[in-house]
Amino acid sequence: MVEEAEVSEQPPRTAGTRRGRSKPLGFAITLVVALAFFVGIGLLFHAQTYSAPAGTLVATRVGTSTVNGVSLQHVTLAFNTYPDASGTHNGVAVHPGGNSAWPTYGPTNQFQVPAHSLVTVTIRQYDSGGSLNNAWFDKVRGTVGGTATINGKVVTSINPNNVGHTFTVRGTPGTDPNFFVNVPLPLVPGDSQTDNGKYETVTFSFVSGAKGLYAWNCEFPCGTSVASFGGPMNAYGYMSGFVHVV
């Protein structure tokens, strides 16, 4: 009698019935979890990876110049390096929302120059510095004449122990893999992490490559954590960026 009662209470075991009840709910839960996962990943990337200062700095055309017997369009760029990303310079925020303890290039890290043109760059270096971890970057490379001008003096290299930052641009296999420019920027003596108004003026020229996206970064270890290549060195918008050749 007992066995009969137990059997009669059990619903018929049909796969269709079991699946029919749980399928919509399971599908909805899976969909919600998947959506939440991907939205979360997206928000995480958005919050942590993109922190660019102002928009792209477009080079100013100043005429034509001759380099190695070839007449080229001549453009100029002017930007700075600062010890404090959250500070102001001439009343203008250097890096709106930037980390106050991090050095940065400014007013932007994105530059635009025309292809196959003579580009003259002027950088005011306001930051302190120290020693390179690879002295290969103490030499000026890839510029016109292999030289740069520091406070009016022509140089081919600087003391590897007195470097503030470097401006190092490289081509990629998608553009021109052999394109390379490296200019070491001397430190401002006696400075720490505050902008005391003193600066070093570095000027150099290079001939831009083919159209495409070129990456640049600083090769002086001015960041935090591992080998001083964390923090501003590994966060977009501070010590790295892109040169858009159009």
Added chain:
Amino acid sequence: MSSDAPGVGEPPLLEPADPPVQEEPFFSRPLGKIFIIWLAMTTVGVLIGIFVPHHVMPTLLSHEATDVWRTIVLFTILAAPVAALVYSVAAYSLIAWRHRGNQDEPPEDGPPLRGNNMVTGVWLATSTVLVLVLLAWGLSVYSSDETSHPGTLVVDVTGQQWLWTFSYPGTGVNTRSLVLPINRPVEFDVTSVDVTHGFWPVALGVQVDANPGVVTVIRASPDKLGNFTVRCSQLCGLYHSFMYAPGAVVTKAKFSQWLQSQGASTTTAQAAALITKQ
């Protein structure tokens, strides 16, 4: 007539034989169908192993890269029948033995394979032979690639975020381009000044980690002229994807000229183009 013979009207001693059972042809049975699927998948796998690597791999500029290519081809061909066996059984099971919605209860499982010594033995023996062949092949290739040769050119490789630099000891040449003479063994002494990078000149068929504070040695033997790219194979930070260096395998004469263009003296360059390490 024997006295044992059944009399008239008595039933015969032997029942009339059943009509002979028509045995189902092999290829109509599940095993035969699985065999056909396996054969087709194996053929496709072998063809992929023979023809696809040639099209998807970069230009092969060294003896080691050729070894890598041969290894990929061999391993793919050997793996094809094994993978096809798994996929063919799975595919046939999904198609033929699928529980359909109009049935109330799933069909009964087939008899378990556990205890079938024949199947277990064949599976173990085949797996053992395949693994031993792969091991012997791999050790042989690795051994030949790691042998130091006289006249080896030494190149110091330094990785840092996010550039490679190359130094040619004895010449004073430090560059960001990796230029190598043809038909000359090369020893790369690889290190890093910050985080771990991965030194990977793809066309040379070698790859090794660049660890900070440690020099790791890897060798290659460029045997074809051409350009290549050095990449970083370890996720090393923000601009890892831009960590490239241009490379080239050139004639010994051009290698000497290139060294001079990078600042080496004529004597040093000519000497380095021949032998820098005995």
